Amino acid sequence: MxxxxxxxxxxxxxxxLTDHPPKPLLPVGGQPLIAWHIQHLAAAGSSDIVINH
Structure with a gap:
């Protein structure tokens, strides 16, 4: 997927909060926000993940 x-x-x-780091790199629960999304997508079976900027 x-x-x-x-x-x-x-x-x-x-x-x-976003004056210096971009929003996806804000720490939430000990890791960057984007990392949570990647982990959940991988757990759901995503093998190809594209991130726009």
Whole structure:
């Protein structure tokens, strides 16, 4: 299965948290937010994952 993560955007509503790191790299529960998405997609059977920016 193929998947695409839409990770573009400036994250303006999350300022000041996104002043320096991009929104997908914000730490949540000890790891970057994007890592949670990748892990769950892989667990669901995704073998090809594309992330836009």
């Amino acid at each position: 193929k998947a695409m993560i839409l990770a573009a955007g400036r994250g303006q509503r999350m300022r000041p």
